[in-house]
Amino acid sequence: MNKKTAIIDIGSNTVRLVIYKYDDEGTLHELANMKKVARLRSYIEEDGVMNAQGVEVLKELLLQYKQILADFDVPHVYAAATAAVRQATNHEEIVWTMQEETGIELKVLTEEQEAYFGFMAVAYSLATSSAITIDMGGGSTEITLFENKVLQHTHSFPFGTVSLKQKFIAGDKMTDSERKALIAYVKEQFESLPWIVDRHLPIIGIGGSARNVAQIQQQRIKYPLSGVHQYEMTKQEMDDLAQFLWPLTFEELNQLEGLSSDRADIILPALDVFRTLMDVVHTGAFQFSKKGLREGIIINQILQESPDAYNKYDVFHEHSRRLAASFGRSEAEQQHVDYLVTTLYRQTCEEFGLVRMERELEMIRGAAPLYHIGEFIEQDAASQHTFYLIANQSIPGIKHRERLRMALIASYKNRGQLEQLLVRYQDWLSKDEIKEVRMLGSVLKFIHALNISKRQIIQDVVLKNLEDVVEITFTTTQLAAAESYAAERQKKHIERVFKKPVTLVFQ
CATH class of the missing domain: 3.30.420.40 (ATPase, nucleotide binding domain)
Known part of the structure; x- marks a missing residue:
């Protein structure tokens, strides 16, 4: 309901x-x-x-x-x-x-409630297990520390973007002396919290000022993926952005792509606060969360009604499952495909004497329920639609590079189309990562064929690496004419992976 x-x-x-x-x-x-x-x-x-x-x-x-x-x-x-x-x-x-x-x-x-709801939003929408969060509003700044998704400390400072402007900045734009005074004040405040000093943990920015920093940077570098949630900037990138913004007049800031006009006079003070916190924490990573106070309140309400509604320790797979369901993939279908992926991957590693890569397995399991979800829109262009839907959707639990890889694997059609999709993402993936995408995409293309009728009829899978051939035997609960036909057509993809002919047996 x-x-x-x-x-x-x-x-x-x-x-x-x-x-x-x-x-x-x-x-x-x-x-x-x-x-x-x-x-x-x-x-x-x-x-x-x-x-x-x-x-x-x-x-x-x-x-x-x-x-x-x-x-x-x-x-x-x-x-x-x-x-x-x-x-x-x-x-x-x-x-x-x-x-x-x-x-x-x-x-x-209360200050504690505000900090707690911000933590809830981050814990249930990002995969980062331990971090320091900063939620900088107009009148207060909430700082939290969590480890393994468990909240350890919270603190609220009685300053924010608006109050800092009132306290330190006379006009629409900071002067050099005003900037030095603001940074010195904020640094002293942050250093009063011993539990954040030199923690070397990533910082997660919550709220409108943080989102605007990410949006300005993305516009500035012509970032090809959409969304700021789980976007990440290094300390050097934060410093370079501050250097880029500093000479701009108030009028130029007002016209800047990615910056809300109501934040033109407070974006530089906010950015300086974030950079100062990075110095105090001694970290090189600043992540951005689109989720904040409001989402934390909603999540808290839903968990009170349904305690098992969310799992903060498995954020991506939970949201991947929900996304797949919104495109018509039933729970039974998703579970069946996951069984096929996991079984074939593990048996391949055992038969070929390969070291099982859990990261690789998690990647293909994550992409499996989303494979060719674009067919929900148009069968003939399922691959292109799939890539667009995943690459341009903020999926909680994975960073942007992982989202790109997920989109490439789940939309895989052939090597030529993969190269076309990668044109906008030069230098995003290494040669080994592109090779991995081709391999995992090929495996998923074959597995997709094994459930072409969406009846979930394969009961058991046995893979044997024989001298001259790889033999895969499927035990089914019903006659598998459709699956047999589709799998035979697609087995060339896994033959390239195995570098051997493949024989399929349905019994």
Whole structure:
């Protein structure tokens, strides 16, 4: 049964409404995503009170969003207020006013809750097992440390992009002296946390400022894959980007591809904060997560209803399975193909005396349920559609290079087409990796033929490496005319892998 829910994320810089639909298995679809720049942090006076103008801005936004929720017929909304409302000394009055005048109940998140929900989003959507996260909003910055997907430490700093700008920057653009003062302040703050100093762990950036950094870099280098989730930049790339942005005027920043106009005046301070954190942590890797507070709240809600809905230790295979199901691959079909892939791979290693490569096996198992999902759109162009669907879709649990390899394996048709697809990805894969793609793609093409009728009739597989031939015997539960015909046509692909003739026996 499909359910609808919505999150209103009331931040210091923006107020965003996201509407989701999800089913009993936890498959999550985003139906709508709208934001308004409110800069609520700027309405907090020196005495800590959010003034009447700021309260009115928030009220009008919530009334607009309430009408949109009615249009989408959303029965449940979770309105999460973070630093701007939390830090306002009159936050209880703000909550009461919104309840009375809009009917929307604000949940003012504690610093610990805000950090926890960010961690939840990362843990259940990235494969990275241990890392430090940074969620930099307009009025606060949450830092967490997790090891083996278990949260170890959280901390919230009372500064964000908007408050740092108010504190250190007089105009739209930083001066040299303002920049030095900002970096020195942030460095001192980060070094006050002994559990992040010199940890040598990757940093994961959450939130709009982090996403904008990734988008600017991707536009700048003409990055051929879509999406920022699980994109990664080195320290050198972060430094080079800062050097590229520094001379630009405010007007030039406003026109920059990939940068939201409402962040033109705060993107450089945000980037300097990220770079400073990398120096303190002593790391060369900065990863980006498109998932954040809102997704963490939704995941937490779904897990309360269905504790087994998500597995943070097997993120990719879980989402691969759901993606395949959305293109018509049944659970039974996926399990059967996985059995064929695993059995043939392991028996090949045993018969040919090869060292079993678990990474190789995981790669082909991950691609197997997605093999030629493009046939759902058009049979004749299944390969091209498959590549596009996987390469241009943010699949949680795998990095971008792995996603490219997955797309190439799952769409494999022949060597010529593989070379055509690789034209845009020069130097992404080594010769050995391209060879591996051809090999795994060939095996999947053959295995796809073994379930051509989608009846899951192969019960047992025995592979023997004889002197002059490889013999594969399939025991089936029914007559396998379709499978036998399709497999005979495709066995040339595995003959190239084995470098031997292959005899197929169906009994």
